[in-house]
Amino acid sequence: MRQCEATAHVPPAGLLFAVLAGQGRVLGSELAYTPPRVRCELGLGHDGEHADHVWDWDHQPAHALWARWTTGQPLRFESLPWCETLGGSDADACTLYWDHSRAHSWAVHDPETEALRRQIVEEHADVPDEPS
Template sequence: MNQCTAVALLPPPDHLVALSPAGHRPEAGHVLCELGGDHDGQHAAMLWDEGGRPGSAVWVRWKGSGIAQLTPLPWCPAHDPRNEACGLFAAHPSAHSWRITDPTDEAITLLLARQHPYLFPEYRDEAGS
């Protein structure tokens, strides 16, 4: 499943603006939804994790072009067959992270696999090598 393509623009926090030197206002930044493309409701992107403790990951959530909200969320407890943890929050509304593909990242990897097949043995058939 492909990753959702929703993007939100986050303005810099007020305290960061207040601390910035005159004439050097911090710029807004974009975040890309990390959920699978089939989700409904709010979009989500993880901003930072404060040490892996329950509820320590801070996510930004938004709906449509509405206001984005920062919220701490616990990690999803699911693991894949290789015991790799899901990289999304608990009770997320889409597939687990290991089933979500970023199409841009996949396209870049395939291009690199064509140019350097010895570095990407798992892509040999797709890269035409």
């Protein structure tokens, strides 16, 4: 299933306030990795709001901070538990939030990432898979 292509701008102050409200502190170096934009991680045609993971909690590893939005509406932040369903080819846990709609993460494919992967493979076709 293709990944939803909805995007939204992340207000830096809003993200900082959400992180501070959730864990009480944040290092400036950690903020360097926060996204300026989010892209919905759910499968195309999902129900409800768009969602993208934006922060892992230091104090609560079973939950994460997610950006949630409806197109044309302000983005908001919500702490949600991880989906713990196991599956896919590696039997890994789903990397979406609990109770997400539609497919689990291993069944959702980003066409941009797939195109980049194909380009890298083509550009480096002469590189051996194993070191000699």
